[in-house]
Amino acid sequence: MNDDELREGLVGLLAERGRLHSPQWRETVLATPRHEFLRGGFFRHVPDSMPTAWAPVMPDHPDWLSACYTDESLITQIAGTIVPADVRGQILREPTSSSTLPSLVVRMLEDLQVEDGARVLEIGTGTGYSTALLCHRLGEDLVTSVEVDADVSARAAAALGAVGFVPNLVAADGLAGHKDGAPYNRVIATCGVLRIPREWINQTVPGGIVLATLCGWMHSSELVRLTVHDDGSASGPFLGGRVSFMLARPHHPPAPGMLPDTSVGDSRETEVGANALDDWTTRFVAQIAAPNAQRLQLGEAGDVLLDVEAGAWALLYRVGDTWRVRQGGPARLWDDIEKHITQWQGAGAPGLDRFGLTVTPGGEHRFWLDTPECPLPAAG
Incomplete structure (x- = not known):
């Protein structure tokens, strides 16, 4: 088949999978040759x-x-x-x-809820394919895309030029946004972040939307859509679907280094074992409780949770049919995680599509269930 037939087949597949709904985005995908990127x-x-x-x-x-x-x-x-x-x-x-897989690209573009005339800031140009879709839908003059890797940005620029688009491409750290092009009506990130940067919110008009994937070092993540408010805060729901992206490079975890001496520390039984963290949503809840913790699976020796910067750790291991935890350092990592998981389970273990997030004007991240009036426990 030629590329036109292949594009038609892709559009049909995306529609069948429920990722492509609007006629504007359908026309855009049909018109944009992914192979050129x-x-x-x-x-x-x-x-x-x-x-x-x-x-x-x-x-x-x-x-x-x-x-x-x-x-x-x-x-x-x-x-x-x-x-x-x-x-x-x-x-x-x-x-x-x-x-990125086209179904996720298109799903996110539809979730972005763009309107004609919207100015969009894209964080993570990558190959330039999603940038081209935005250019086709809105016009290249309304699209700014930031890529941390100058070589990747240059290759994207060449591909975009080959299909007739010359948007504003910036080779820089996308976590800082792009102040010179602000304000924007929409910000969309095609990389994962540990925290929503204040710069993205500050560079978005009140009523505008920031769409990003919030991740953690225990490898659970979810897409969140925040609406920016007049007071500089932003809030909105997680959208569900287990969305995952590579982390922004500055948000990569520190090297674990030498493991702590897990023969010392306080030991007790725990009702929540390390196997609970095999579940995607449970890990997300654990990340809310301990946002700087990494999980190291050591086989029969158990699992170690480690906050490198704080120097706190927890070893989870089995004794017969019982789970035990030994903890050390200035904080008790598993106490916080166990508390969060237990409260979440007590609420019926709701899915992430019922979670939400508020980022305050000061940058604090506050998680909630169903509405901002039902806050989840804060970390620590």
């Missing part, structure tokens, strides 16, 4: 590899064009600098940039 190739996961290996797929590969129109995320950069053309064979490093 993947001319540099992509990396494909090597089946059954352990640890995960990646192999390049270049435009001369017989599967390249059809793969560009699958509803999949396609990895375009490894280890911060390596692109598909750099590799012969396989590579075992971690992905650092990708072309």
Whole structure:
């Protein structure tokens, strides 16, 4: 099939999956050739590899064009600098940039609730595909996109130019937004963040929307849509669906370093075991309680939760059928997590689509259930 037929097939698939609703975005996806943003190739996961290996797929590969129109995320950069053309064979490093699966791109663009004439700030240009969709829908003069990696930004600029768009592309730290182009009616982030930057809110007009994925170092995340208020605060619901993005590079966790001496510290039984953290929503609740904690799974030795900067830790381990926790450092990590999880379970273990967030003018993050008048416990 040619790319026009493949695009039609992708549009049909997205509509069938309930990700594409509006006629404006349908027309936009039909008109935007995703393959033009993947001319540099992509990396494909090597089946059954352990640890995960990646192999390049270049435009001369017989599967390249059809793969560009699958509803999949396609990895375009490894280890911060390596692109598909750099590799012969396989590579075992971690992905650092990708072309997000189209169903998530379109879902987020519809969740952004743009209107004609809206000025949009996009955080994370990536390949430029979602930037092109915004340009087609709104016009390139209304789109600003910020990318932390100058090489990635340059490749996106070339691809956007090839399809006829010249938006305002900025190579800089997107966590700072782009003050020179403010104010914006909409801000959309295609990377995960630990906290919503105040700059995004400050650069958005009252009544405008900030759409971003809030993440944590225990690897749970969710999409939140905040409406900016006159007093400088912003609030809104989490939208559900287990949305996940690569973390913004400045928000990567610190290296755990040497593990603490877990033979010391206070020990007690706990009704909530480490296996509770295998659940996505439970981990999100745990992250609210301990936003700077990482989880290290040590097999039969148990699980260690570690707040590197605070020096606090908790070891969870089994004794027969009983879970025990040993904690050390200046704070009791598991006490806080257990309290939050227990209260959440007592409320019926609601899904994340019932959670919400308020960011105060001072930058404090306050989580709530159903309405801001029903706050969840704060961290600590």
